[in-house]
Amino acid sequence: MSKIKVVHYINNFFAGIGGEERADIPPEVREEAVGPGMALDAAFGGEAEIVATVICGDTYYGENMEAAKAAILEMIKKYSPDLFVAGPAFNAGRYGVACGSVAKAVEDELGIPVVSAMYRENPGTDMYKKDIHIIETEISAADMRKAVPKLARLGLKLAKGEDVGPPEEEGYHVRGIRVNYFNEKRASERGIEMLVKKMKGEEFVTEYPMPVFDRVSPNPAVKDISKIKVAIVTSGGIVPQGNPDRIESSSATKYGIYDISAMDSLGADRFMTIHGGYDRAFVTENPNLVVPLDVMREMEKEGVIGELADYFVSTTGTGTSVGNAKGFGEDFSKKLVADGVGAVILTST
Amino acid sequence: MRLELGKIRITDVQFGEKTKVENGTLYVNKKELIDIAMEDDRILSVNVELARPGESVRIAPVKDVIEPRVKVEGSGGMFPGMISKVKTVGSGRTHALVGATVLTCGSIVGFQEGIIDMSGPAAKYTPFSETFNVCIVIEPREGLETHAYEEAARRAGLKIGAFVGEAGRDVEPDEIVVYETKPLLEQVAQYPDLPKVGYIHMLQSQGLLHDTYYYGVDAKQMVPTFMYPTEMMDGAITSGNCVAPCDKVTTFHHLNNPVIEDLYKKHGKDINFIGVILTNENVFLADKERSSDMVGKFVEFLGLDGVLITEEGYGNPDTDLMMNCKKATAAGAKVVLITDEFPGRDGKSQSLADAVPEADALVSCGQGNLIIEFPPMDKIIGTLDYIETMIGGYEGSLRPDGSIEAELQIIIASTIANGYNKLAARTY
Numbered sequence: 197m198s199k200i201k202v203v204h205y206i207n208n209f210f211a212g213i214g215g216e217e218r219a220d221i222p223p224e225v226r227e228e229a230v231g232p233g234m235a236l237d238a239a240f241g242g243e244a245e246i247v248a249t250v251i252c253g254d255t256y257y258g259e260n261m262e263a264a265k266a267a268i269l270e271m272i273k274k275y276s277p278d279l280f281v282a283g284p285a286f287n288a289g290r291y292g293v294a295c296g297s298v299a300k301a302v303e304d305e306l307g308i309p310v311v312s313a314m315y316r317e318n319p320g321t322d323m324y325k326k327d328i329h330i331i332e333t334e335i336s337a338a339d340m341r342k343a344v345p346k347l348a349r350l351g352l353k354l355a356k357g358e359d360v361g362p363p364e365e366e367g368y369h370v371r372g373i374r375v376n377y378f379n380e381k382r383a384s385e386r387g388i389e390m391l392v393k394k395m396k397g398e399e400f401v402t403e404y405p406m407p408v409f410d411r412v413s414p415n416p417a418v419k420d421i422s423k424i425k426v427a428i429v430t431s432g433g434i435v436p437q438g439n440p441d442r443i444e445s446s447s448a449t450k451y452g453i454y455d456i457s458a459m460d461s462l463g464a465d466r467f468m469t470i471h472g473g474y475d476r477a478f479v480t481e482n483p484n485l486v487v488p489l490d491v492m493r494e495m496e497k498e499g500v501i502g503e504l505a506d507y508f509v510s511t512t513g514t515g516t517s518v519g520n521a522k523g524f525g526e527d528f529s530k531k532l533v534a535d536g537v538g539a540v541i542l543t544s545t
Numbered sequence: 546m547r548l549e550l551g552k553i554r555i556t557d558v559q560f561g562e563k564t565k566v567e568n569g570t571l572y573v574n575k576k577e578l579i580d581i582a583m584e585d586d587r588i589l590s591v592n593v594e595l596a597r598p599g600e601s602v603r604i605a606p607v608k609d610v611i612e613p614r615v616k617v618e619g620s621g622g623m624f625p626g627m628i629s630k631v632k633t634v635g636s637g638r639t640h641a642l643v644g645a646t647v648l649t650c651g652s653i654v655g656f657q658e659g660i661i662d663m664s665g666p667a668a669k670y671t672p673f674s675e676t677f678n679v680c681i682v683i684e685p686r687e688g689l690e691t692h693a694y695e696e697a698a699r700r701a702g703l704k705i706g707a708f709v710g711e712a713g714r715d716v717e718p719d720e721i722v723v724y725e726t727k728p729l730l731e732q733v734a735q736y737p738d739l740p741k742v743g744y745i746h747m748l749q750s751q752g753l754l755h756d757t758y759y760y761g762v763d764a765k766q767m768v769p770t771f772m773y774p775t776e777m778m779d780g781a782i783t784s785g786n787c788v789a790p791c792d793k794v795t796t797f798h799h800l801n802n803p804v805i806e807d808l809y810k811k812h813g814k815d816i817n818f819i820g821v822i823l824t825n826e827n828v829f830l831a832d833k834e835r836s837s838d839m840v841g842k843f844v845e846f847l848g849l850d851g852v853l854i855t856e857e858g859y860g861n862p863d864t865d866l867m868m869n870c871k872k873a874t875a876a877g878a879k880v881v882l883i884t885d886e887f888p889g890r891d892g893k894s895q896s897l898a899d900a901v902p903e904a905d906a907l908v909s910c911g912q913g914n915l916i917i918e919f920p921p922m923d924k925i926i927g928t929l930d931y932i933e934t935m936i937g938g939y940e941g942s943l944r945p946d947g948s949i950e951a952e953l954q955i956i957i958a959s960t961i962a963n964g965y966n967k968l969a970a971r972t973y
Contacts, residue, residue, distance in 0.1 A: 447937070
């Protein structure tokens with residue numbers, strides 16, 4: 197089997213190109229292992245080799261982020277590596293952010309497994325630990341000897357597509373990703389043991405600390421809705437018959453935008469609901485129960501609202517993750533704003 | 546209330562001339578079972594098929610699973626208020642065919658019925674890959690309204706479950722387990738030095754094909770109440786169909802509630818198990834407030850030191866779970882929650898739809914959004930026609946060769962939130 201090809205990213209300092217005064221150098225590539233790359237290459241134990249090292253000054257990256265990122269991606273693409281390693285950055289803040297940012301882009305845009313390494317208080321850790329695996333290091337490069345073998349081991353696993361173990365086993369920062377496993381005891385038994393400890397005042401560890409939700413504070417009330425263009429957005433799963441966008445009946449990964457410009461009411465012959473979380477009988481007969489086009493048109497004629505948008509936005513709410521829901525909202529809100537929509541009626545089920 | 550549960554271990558299932566248990570083998574007369582189901586004229590046709598552990602068999606869409614049981618001594622019959630007269634159950638002696646089930650499947654009612662694989666990598670997620678299943682494949686009459694179909698399928702399952710259970714009436718059980726809970730004052734006095742523990746059991750009652758029945762009463766029409774744990778072992782609680790398959794508490798799981806089972810194991814040792822507070826998960830806020838207030842009131846009234854709370858379903862009922870947690874804590878009890886998680890396919894979002902600071906002790910039953918692979922099976926019991934619209938399925942889930950890619954939540958009882966399984970989630 198041929199060796200796993202690795203591209204390594206480091207800053208000018210670790211490449212031996214001066215210090216802070218040279219942190220403004222633009223990205224360059226060398227077709228060899230450089231600086232910490234030599235130890236990393238050795239730690240791969242012959243299974244992988246660094247075919248190229250991309251070097252960039254942290255100041256340059258920070259000040260030209262988008263351009264630098266694009267240039268670096270082009271450089272990496274050329275070598276079609278099986279793995280991309282960035283750092284270790286230890287507690288160097290700008291370097292950490294650059295490592296995380298480049299690594300995330302490589303994974304997202306080139307589809308190549310990536311790994312980095314940083315100290316827990318490096319701002320890059322918090323910014324990117326959900327997106328990529330970041331090996332936990334100590335504060336300074338004095339920890340290089342310990343960090344490199346962990347980086348190499350996890351990197352090889354990722355490149356080979358092997359199962360990655362939990363953070364405490366592999367040495368990466370906890371990413372906040374919920375992963376299944378089989379416990380030795382069933383949940384009811386663990387629950388009773390936890391309760392006995394809690395009642396005795398002994399220490400216990402919850403299996404899921406309560407999540408934090410971002411509360412969206414409402415905008416100020418619309419002053420005069422008779423002059424405002426209103427749109428309907430629903431999580432009730434109303435779609436044109438046949439569900440052209442194939443939106444899921446639960447755990448939606450997409451939303452749809454559907455034209456209603458020439459209609460006074462949502463006809464049951466043209467619309468349906470694909471929502472898996474409620475009995476659809478009534479809505480199947482009358483889709484206006486969820487997207488109240490009939491009433492909105494009357495209000496439009498009466499001048500209660502200024503105007504109704506030509507379309508509604510729809511997805512399935514049941515089981516849809518907060519992450520997906522947030523993504524949908526950020527995405528279609530741009531269109532709503534661009535189309536001059538001043539208020540939205542959200543209907544749920 | 547004292548119940549002797551006689552466990553008759555079933556190690557094989559076969560068709561036979563007579564429905565009976567002999568040397569651990571359950572024989573079922575196919576025609577008898579079909580005739581029972583066909584008593585309901587809403588059903589067009591019925592077939593019976595057998596599924597054994599390790600076979601290359603996929604069952605879908607599964608509606609309910611019932612453990613065959615029979616009341617041998619004591620008042621009432623199995624599933625009171627549903628197929629037996631309303632009469633308090635939970636005392637005397639009951640025989641169970643452990644390792645066998647009666648399972649209803651066939652064309653879909655809603656989106657919410659699930660898959661069981663009897664072998665392969667997906668089998669480990671459901672307890673019913675390890676049981677000998679008598680599958681009742683039901684076809685409704687054309688045009689039958691979904692609620693009527695659901696009811697017909699539900700009643701057929703319970704009737705056949707009780708009929709097959711009769712086969713265990715005169716069989717000597719392999720094991721007899723005695724469960725006893727005394728009237729409140731006596732129970733408190735029995736172990737005065739042990740902490741008094743209750744179980745808050747939340748029944749799915751969102752309505753619109755998300756229902757549970759207590760002595761035949763639709764749970765959304767009841768106010769919280771208190772019950773002896775053994776009542777459940779005789780079928781006082783039965784499942785309605787159509788809750789997201791992964792966390793569906795089947796009738797089997799009501800008969801074999803793991804929290805009750807494990808609380809009895811610690812009863813008299815670490816805890817004094819007082820009983821079950823039964824509540825619901827209605828969708829209206831006023832109902833949620835009323836029910837959780839009453840749960841808190843029961844905790845205070847009974848003087849409970851600790852409670853476990855389980856829910857059925859996810860999303861909307863998370864609110865009930867949190868309200869119950871808050872109010873039970875305020876009433877003076879230490880609280881532990883047992884539930885499953887839905888953090889999205891990437892596992893990165895919040896696992897629950899609601900949270901309160903009091904919920905500092907939670908046991909995970911795994912996350913249901915994980916995508917898993919189902920290889921093709923030699924035999925399908927039921928139909929795969931609905932895979933892509935079932936909860937957990939999506940466009941492209943079913944491949945032409947019969948293999949499936951879907952979220953774990955498409956498997957019956959895979960992340961059941963009453964604590965029956967060993968599956969759990971942890972943070973990577």
